[in-house]
Amino acid sequence: MKFVHYLEKISGIDVYGITSFFIFFTLFLVMLWWALKADDRLIEEVKNIPLNH
């Protein structure tokens, strides 16, 4: 039994890996973009929530 070749036995298995990486990197880029573009005043307000009570 060759367990190293499991992947080859399921047709289209590569779609699992590619999809997950695609989702992750899209999400990561969108979050990065949002975080960098977010308004300073909004960030300042939210980050001070714990101190405002």
Add this chain to the structure above:
Amino acid sequence: MQVETFYYDNRIVKNFAFATLLWGVVGMLVGLLAAVQMYLPAANFGLPFTTFGRVRPLHTNAVIFAFVGNGIFMGVYYSLQRLCKTPMFSKALSAIHFWGWQLIIVSAAITLLAGYTTGKEYAELEWPIDIAITLVWVVFGINMFGTILQRREKHLYVAIWFFIATWVTVAMLHIVNSFEMPVSLFKSYSWYAGVQDALVQWWYGHNAVAFFLTTPYLGIMYYFLPKAANRPVYSYRLSIIHFWALIFIYIWAGPHHLLYTALPDWAQSLGVVFSIMLIAPSWGGMLNGLFTLRGAWDKVREEPVLKFMVVAITCYGMATFEGPLLSLKSVNAISHFSDWTIAHVHVGALGWNGFLTFGILYWLIPRIYQTPLYSKKLAGTHFWIGTIGIVLYTIPMYWAGFTQAMMWKQFTPEGTLAFQFLETVTHIIPLYIVRSIGGLLYLIGVFVMVFNIVKTVRAGSLLAQEEAQAAPLLEDTPVHGKEYWHKWIERRPLQMLVFSFILVAIGGLLELIPTFLIKSNIPTISSVKPYTPLELQGRDLYISNGCYVCHSQMIRPFRDEVARYGEYSKAGEFVYDHPFQWGSKRTGPDLARIGNKYPNSWHYNHMLEPQSMSPGSIMPSYAWMLDDPIDTASTPAKIRAMQRLGVPYPEGYDQVANADLMKQAESIRTKLAADKIKTPANREIIAMIAYLQRMGTDIKGMPEATTQQ
């Protein structure tokens, strides 16, 4: 605008705080006992329920789910009310959550010591308790979301994101890993078998660390560290990015617990890649924590709360740097199954979880009791005793792990193994002794804290209902700064829940599904047969006594392991193993091919008094197995449960299984009698011997061509 007056519930916070103190002491005491048992077998006291195999699961469960669990709830119940500017959604649900969780802890302690266990690490509790955990977790979820939905603060602070992700992921992990087939009220078999069971278990096990010991504590850190330092978190932007990256990546990393095992290679590689990627978001959180203190380091010198937090965050940084390194196959080949893992885990547990909990307790108790801490000096003493304790604990364990792995792999110039397994154990015993001293110091520190907190509580009075005021949240509450689409999720808890769930579910599904699909593609090894009824009973004794805590059943394809234990393990060998018993630590040798290695009489004497067969062994005695009868009444139900799980026993076999059991037992009894050992055939030791002698032997009957593949 009309300002509303409301009251924060501090009583529930106090309850969870006291519970975390109590269970912390209990869990660490049990851990200390386990540490002593590692070099003093007499400390097992010769009783089933005080033997290491049961004490160790009690220790891990107590510190994870009782100490840290109550610590999480303490932090969440305190911070969530204030971050949402509203009391908890329901006092009744808070009470049910609190008492339900304590009841689960008590029943867990009793059943684990009594030997009722599923045999899956950190998921040992049997099915009725699993159901109770699910129900209490749902109660916690309703209470948490109810609170968030009635909040008076527009934005969800990042701590709440961590709480939401924790809740949804722990629910998913617990439910998926706990699928089991009940045999009786306190016995079940894992739904999955062998390779699949291993993957699900370590997908769970790793993410229990991620979503029980890490994400909730990060959430707590993001609230209590700014409070204690009296300054906002260093970078809120960084917290957003590291949150999403962390929860997405973490869920994939589980297979790094199974490197070089019979788990398919692609799953191992996936685990390695994502584990390496984890450094980035983990260090994002660590740096965000430490940088929050920039310009406030003078406070750290004077304030014990901050001292505890700084060491906690530093330990988090060290553990999350080491974790990815341990996931590299070359490093893992050395570290796995050795005490290195124990060292790694305790940097996180004692440093990150322990110290953060202590810091929060020192900060929180004086506030809800409206009085200064009884003694800052004592808290400082606790800090130093605890820190030295961590150092004395972990360094010997790193040393022991590295030494043992080197000794395991050492060959003589003639090409034979340089050391017997036992030599590698006796060699590191001094390190075990130092470790237990480190643990003792850490525990003494905890007692100092308990004294300090008791004194503080006595001097103050509980502010059970803390008055607060805030304006209600209206749809048109003005927002400072520009609006962005992110408000779609950042202000809406249910979207946050759904989105977090999708992220973690993607990781889970993409990793688990192919392994399950593959089942049909595994060429089953024809010579691998289901266990006989006697062997099955023996296997259940093996599980019930926690043998898996010290013995692995997984020979990795390394020269030294093949030379020491025999042919490396194949995935097809485990298809009837509900649950799998690969183990994670070799305090004793691997048992995957123990079958037929020694005569029955050797096992009999070894279980009675291990030191008589292996001088210097630290294995406890299992003398009671020589007297206790096999529970044959359970055999039919066990066979039926296995049949339902797909194990191919013939139709109606449950009715004749006990006859086969007695026949096999009789043959073992006869062989023992030939070696002048007199014992009735129906004793537990007979079942145990049957199982041990079966292990790893099936494959020996297969044709050469198949084994070579």
